Amino acid sequence: MLKDVYKEYGEYFYVPMTQGYSVAVPVSLGCSWDKCLYCDLNQGNKFKFFGLEEIENRLNILRKFYSNRRRPVEKVVMAGGNPLCLDTGILIDIIHLIREYFPQVKNISSFARADDILRKSKDELLELKNLGLGQLSVGVESGNDEILAYHNKGISREDNYRALAKLEELSIDYSTYIMLGLGGKRLSKENAIDTASLLSMVNPQVIIVVTMVVFKNAKLVERIRKGEFERLSVLDTIREERLLLENLHMKNTIFNGTHKTNALILKGKLPEQKELLLDKIDKALKKYDQRSLRNREINRWRNWSLE
Ligand code: SF4
Structure with a gap:
């Protein structure tokens, strides 16, 4: 039906x-x-x-x-x-x-x-x-202008900030999607720190963390093949998530990293559970090695990703 x-x-x-x-x-x-x-x-x-x-x-x-x-x-x-x-x-x-x-x-x-x-x-x-x-879901993706421009998002950090501030001024609830790995290897640190600083200026109900997946038909595939964009390893993606979380200074937000694209499933309230979440990431970083995580990812994304 x-x-x-x-x-x-x-x-x-x-x-x-x-x-x-x-x-x-x-x-x-x-x-x-x-x-x-x-x-x-x-x-x-x-x-x-x-x-x-x-x-x-x-x-x-x-x-x-x-x-x-x-x-x-x-x-x-x-x-x-x-x-x-x-x-x-x-x-x-x-x-x-x-x-x-x-x-x-x-x-x-x-x-x-x-x-x-x-x-x-x-x-x-x-x-x-x-x-x-x-409860609008806004695809912020990154707080870094170079990354947003590279991916042709058509939206700047300032646009994202003004839009979210406008929703807050009108007391319209919203969540934000942000994307780990969007800066690739070169801009991983910037992606984490600038996204965290943008989100810390506003007060979304939920931050939904997803990991960039390379869809077979995405225009990014060509850039990767040419060597222009270097994807983050799975471990480095988790490290990026740690840096993001470390730099988030939220007032009352749920950090939701349970999306199926993520290698590590994380969810908690910020600021209360920040240390707990960081601890979980640290334990995962100690426990996993690059190979085991990569195999898990390849199996999970066999149909969609480049591998
Ligand atoms: S092109 Fe895709 S990622 Fe970009 S705004 Fe549209 S749906 Fe979102």
Whole structure:
């Protein structure tokens, strides 16, 4: 029954990690930017907005599917790379539709790029918030401008900062995705320290740590083949994570390093559990050798990565 609802999303269907229990409502396909070197999340799909009629068709199927559940649907995520890029008027219509089909919904979340947030006025964001939009997942990736520019992220450190500060000013909850290994060998230290300093200036609910994976069809593959970009070893990625954590000075944030791309599974509250997490990393660094970790990674990513 649900296969038809998500039929365009291909083999890998991404929803924000913090929204695993939300009902995903297809709003758009792909991402409106689609130029990051390391990314093949869109699997060749160009950005497409499904349109209100199609969204309503799918909401109809979803309502039937979830009608037998004991608990009403309270959390919805708008599926797609960055639905927040849509005009505010359209987003308002979508949210009204979602509310019509799931009247008990309390929170509607979405992936977002910093420029999607910056393009909206404070009044527009507030209007969306008042309708239930919250818990945005923002792909910050790195706090270092050279790294962001190299990967053609189309967003600077300052953009990321201004977007996150704007969400905070409006009390809109958000989590940030950041990526270990994005600076490769040359900029590993900068990736850790600059990302930590950026995040320490704001107050995300959750920091989601992922490790860069080289997708077969990502533009980055060519750069790696030419020797221009040198990937971090698995052990060095864990060392980068340590440096990041060491330099994070958060007020009240969950550090979530449980994403399946990570060699080491870590999760804890900051600042309370910082020492505990650092200790776990140190133990792992002592226990693992490069080979055992690398074999684990190769097995895990056999289908996706270069190896
Ligand atoms: S990483 Fe995110 S912003 Fe960049 S192309 Fe992929 S989906 Fe779009």
